[in-house]
Amino acid sequence: MTRRIKIGKLDDFPRGKLMQVKVADVTMIVSRIGDHVCAARDRCPHMGLAFTEGPGACHFADGVIQCPWHNSRFELCSGKNLDWVTGFMGQPTPKWSQQLLQLGRQPAPLTTYTIIQEDGLVYVEI
Numbered sequence: 001m002t003r004r005i006k007i008g009k010l011d012d013f014p015r016g017k018l019m020q021v022k023v024a025d026v027t028m029i030v031s032r033i034g035d036h037v038c039a040a041r042d043r044c045p046h047m048g049l050a051f052t053e054g055p056g057a058c059h060f061a062d063g064v065i066q067c068p069w070h071n072s073r074f075e076l077c078s079g080k081n082l083d084w085v086t087g088f089m090g091q092p093t094p095k096w097s098q099q100l101l102q103l104g105r106q107p108a109p110l111t112t113y114t115i116i117q118e119d120g121l122v123y124v125e126i
């Protein structure tokens with residue numbers, strides 16, 4: 001059963017800033033891109049590691065997040081995978097080591113959540 005949970009006011013989500021929000025037992029990454037707030041699970045589909053707890057900072061710009069562990073990149077709003085395991089800690093690595101780091105896992109999208117914006121408030125469906 002889907003629940004609709006308030007996560008804040010629209011003004012709580014400055015444009016382009018990536019924020020961590022905990023809803024029930026799920027940790028999400030949330031950002032406002034243009035006038036729309038988007039949310040995804042704070043877990044990389046490669047190894048299930050948190051974007052917000054990686055070595056060094058995770059990079060987020062123009063609605064795209066780069067995993068701080070092995071550089072996979074995703075569109076936050078759609079969850080679409082753009083690059084899959086291209087390096088380590090923000091640095092590129094040779095192709096042969098990328099294949100080792102992939103651990104046989106195939107590219108996968110982020111788990112995204114439906115956001116509802118209503119009367120200046122932001123809700124997530126979970």
Ligand code: FES
Nearest residue numbers: 044046067070072
């Ligand atoms: S854990 Fe994110 S790319 Fe490996």
